[in-house]
Amino acid sequence: MIDNQKEHPTDRVIRSIQAMLHDGTISSGGKVPSERVLAESLGTTRGYVRIALQRLEHYGVIVIYPQKGIYVSPIKPITLDAIINNILRFKEHDIASLMETRRPLEIESARLAAIRCTPEDIERIVQAHENFKQAYTEGKPTLEEDHLFHLAIAKGTCNTVLESLITLITPEIITMNKDFKENYSVVVKHSLEEHRQIVLALQAKDPQRAMQAMDIHMDNSRKRRIGNPVPETAHMTDNSEETYETETHAR
Amino acid sequence: MIDNQKEHPTDRVIRSIQAMLHDGTISSGGKVPSERVLAESLGTTRGYVRIALQRLEHYGVIVIYPQKGIYVSPIKPITLDAIINNILRFKEHDIASLMETRRPLEIESARLAAIRCTPEDIERIVQAHENFKQAYTEGKPTLEEDHLFHLAIAKGTCNTVLESLITLITPEIITMNKDFKENYSVVVKHSLEEHRQIVLALQAKDPQRAMQAMDIHMDNSRKRRIGNPVPETAHMTDNSEETYETETHAR
DNA sequence: CCATACCAACTGGTTAACCAGTTGGATCAT
DNA sequence: ATGATCCAACTGGTTAACCAGTTGGTATGG
Known part of the structure; x- marks a missing residue:
């Protein structure tokens, strides 16, 4: 050898x-x-x-x-x-793989949170959302408030594994995005609105709507970060209902 | 403290x-x-x-x-x-959370594999499927061949993170299922057929079909393993109030 | 007064020695 | 011959000492 x-x-x-x-x-x-x-x-x-x-x-x-x-x-x-x-080979992670894997995890997180989160969870999530908003209005960096919002949702899933995995990939994404600059104001504003939709879905305890809102958010996040390099066919943003249709069809 | x-x-x-x-x-x-x-x-x-x-x-x-x-x-x-x-708290994982988290990961794995896997990947996947089938016909334990089939698919995703996470939770699921006995023959036969559907979808390079086949497989796997304890109301669009009361108490 | 060279103290990296429990076989009383 | 007993060797757990770079202050020569 x-x-x-x-x-x-x-x-x-x-x-x-x-x-x-x-x-x-x-x-x-x-x-x-x-x-x-x-x-x-x-x-x-x-x-x-x-x-x-x-x-x-x-x-x-x-x-x-x-x-x-x-x-x-x-x-x-x-x-x-x-x-x-x-x-x-554990550390050989690239940003594309990270965000790609993050998507299904976060969508499931949103779904389960919509089903199971308690009023206290909702409160924490709303608080995280407010913190994000405040950082934005104060013109401060918002990257971590963003992720804390998602961690708050994960905590509401009552699923230890899912919460673990989302937490596990969070620091990697944060550090990889540290040097990432863009038209900040516009990007964050979009994120805020997307987060708001997620919060509304969670408050309504509507898993389908939560999934859809999160999917849109993940897709836009990816586009904002790395453009649209992921192989074409798989994800269709225009008719995402269909995607959900098939995904939940057998259940 | x-x-x-x-x-x-x-x-x-x-x-x-x-x-x-x-x-x-x-x-x-x-x-x-x-x-x-x-x-x-x-x-x-x-x-x-x-x-x-x-x-x-x-x-x-x-x-x-x-x-x-x-x-x-x-x-x-x-x-x-x-x-x-x-x-x-990393090790506090329960089998329900594991399988619940496994589902979206495997579905995404199937989707990406359908898009990206090479002929060599397909070959490996088919081989893993054959090994599973053979173990079954020989009446031997098939639990690990089952997981190796899924690992082969994960390898075809070209996504290092996704592959890592699926590999990460595999041993936990295997050891937790070691003592799990059931009407073996029937269970495995169903799994085999579900795997076959996944293989067909991958060979056709049809991500939607692969996702659907994997979703069915995951759902049935969960049912076979832990019955049907996961809140089913998730798929219904109305009754948000009712789910609220019942679901949150499960915490 | 300033620049430079130096050295002692401190850093994480590595190694070896010591500790307490476990084991398994040799020994000895039955 | 058999069983209990004892002890030496081995187990992973733990600790302390040593190593080689880095650093920062200080003494010294300009």
Whole structure:
């Protein structure tokens, strides 16, 4: 195997463990060699092995039992392999992929929030919207108020996973948009109006309307940020009802 | 603040840093005290501080410059706060939330795959489908072949974030479904047919049809797994008042 | 008085040693 | 032969010490 020397030691360890899973040195459900053995056989230090193992545990690949040993999750090697590949490439995110993935998450977030959010949630959402508006009228940056509005909605979904994922991609989008300048006033004004439509839909507890409002908002956000480079056919803004029709058709 | 002594040291460190952001001890864009200082002031060891900081960096809250110092991301404290809360509660995932969130991700995955996947992607997807079918005919467990089919589709989206997120929630769903028994033969047979419809849509490169097929599959999967507990009123356009009362109490 | 060179203190990165619980086999009483 | 017992070796958890860059103030030469 080619061991790129520039690669971070922990990544090398993870890759080595992946290789061991490949060649059967360690197998699904079985035991992983101890930290010390791994460190020695991989020519590195225990500290790096430790960090690598903790990352693998965090992603559910292994389970660590203190004073006992390390065991591979009872998942097939090929699945483990896919997960590990994902761990190794985790940070290779581009702005287009981020915004593209954000869309369905936010739409679902709006739908569930419309169904489940409490009056307190609504209040928080409205407050976030007001903060956004105020920052705008004061001529201050609004990027984060924007995202806080969306996080407030996510909190109203009663769905921990959805909230987690939306929160997870938020900082990446924020930092990637930090250097993004445009005709500020106009852009934000549009966003504000779109947010207002979302708030109205949530207050009316109308999931369909919330989804539609959020979809429009996401689509416009993308256009404002990266133009319209996403492959043509998929998304039709003019007849979005049809999209929803099909999406919910089977339900 | 209540410092639960049973809490893991790293979580305590993260919570302390969160508190420091709250009371302004450290501020957005500013410098975080050095690892040693943090360790001493928090009454813990440097190792735990280190792990905590690495987690925070992984989630974009801070940036660590070797031999220089640690700096807070130039994001507003309130946003950072939300992100940190998310980090601390990251594992509190339930199967209902997982499957609920999986649906829009998979639908988008199917849509993008239908638009962008190459012949090689199609081949991989078909192969994964065949593997699933074979495992079924041999009477073997099929849970993972099922997910590998979906991962193959995600790989065809050319969207690194979407692929990451789907991969991220896969092991959780698999392990949560490990102990899930049902009338196996019938269930898998239905899944197979649903998968076949998805494959056909992808081969036809028809995003709408792919979305629809995936939606049906996700909906049936959820029903097979956890019955039909998700509020169904979402699709009805009238009765907003009634849903309000019932839904919000589910919290 | 100013520019420069230097050095001590501090940074995160890394390594090795120590700790307490677990395990499994050798040993010994039955 | 069998069972309980004990102890050495091994486990991951934790801590402290060492390393190599960076920094910023200070002393020194112009």
